[in-house]
Amino acid sequence: MDTDMQRRLADLLHHRSAGLEKGDPVSLPLTTSTSFHLPEVQGAPYIYARNGTPTWEAVEAQLSLLEDAETVTFPSGMGAISAALFATLTAGDRVILPSDGYYVTRVLSEGFLAPLGVDVVQIRTLDYATADFTGAAVVYLETPSNPGLDVVDIADVCVRAHAAGAIVIVDNTTMTPLMQRPLDLGADLVVAADTKAPAGHSDALFGHVAGRDARRMARVRDWRRLSGSVPGSMEAWLVHRGLETLEVRLERMCASAAVIADRLQSHSAVLALRYPGLMDDPANALSKRQMQGFGFLIGMTVKDATLAEGFLARCPYLVRSTSFGGTHSAGERRARWGDGVPEGFIRLSIGVEPVEALWAAMRDALN
């Protein structure tokens, strides 16, 4: 990790310290009030909780340090994605989306943007490398893609999209700002589901949009206030706590994922394995250049659905749930949602269990 990121992480842990008065609570108070003392409107830091609350602002201060950009928080990743799309697209615009990315973004766009007159075009993540973006208003991408773990060159897409007059929105959920910095690579907006690793304990839905263009971010903020897509105080408080340990959790999760991926790759029951950190993974070279880590997600393919479900059922240390990025390792057969992957494809999210205990359980479940 570079010294700049080290300083930002230390600043994140101490972002409240400088403002503390004698006797103030050191940890963030959870403010649930929806109204604020307002003898007159001018100069009040808080007006009404749909406009802003001290608890959201504390999380936004943390996320802004990580993103090095203005951040607006939302009640879920989809809340953030909706805000980014509805704040940037109008009738007659074209949006390019990944056909193999997070499926709810596609369903939202087909179901609600297309009927409003937005031309929704889907292409495969790998095809972003060669696609012609002429006529697009928004190029939206996800890298590594969920669940296939294909990687796109963000800087290259940004240059080509900007030349075509489009803006670029990147869903950075799988990497978090600690391992991938789309805004530094030229993206206009980052969206992310903080439900995953940032919250980290599978107990809060949350999301954010980050960007460096003040006018565009003002529209995102207006969308939140006017649509009412506002985060709950309790969730904001939980994410604030989660962000304090994000770096140490990621360190364990990614180190374990590298060990597990390496061992799974040489297991006879595994037909195919995707992990960007493996030397022979198709995304390895680009991942090394573009990411500051290889993440904690592994795509593993076994013979068929029965073997995949049996493996998940037999392994005591893999939670059988959708979602990822939590403290508990988790696994899911993605074809059950209709993702375009083989029947025996499992997305593994590696948690913080000691790696040898986790591996022993996975190996026994596979054998």
Ligand SMILES: *Cc1c(COP(=O)(O)O)cnc(C)c1O
């Ligand atoms: C989970 C996820 C989302 C949606 O987040 P929610 O908090 O569930 O709304 C969006 N994009 C990606 C890549 C995700 O994994």
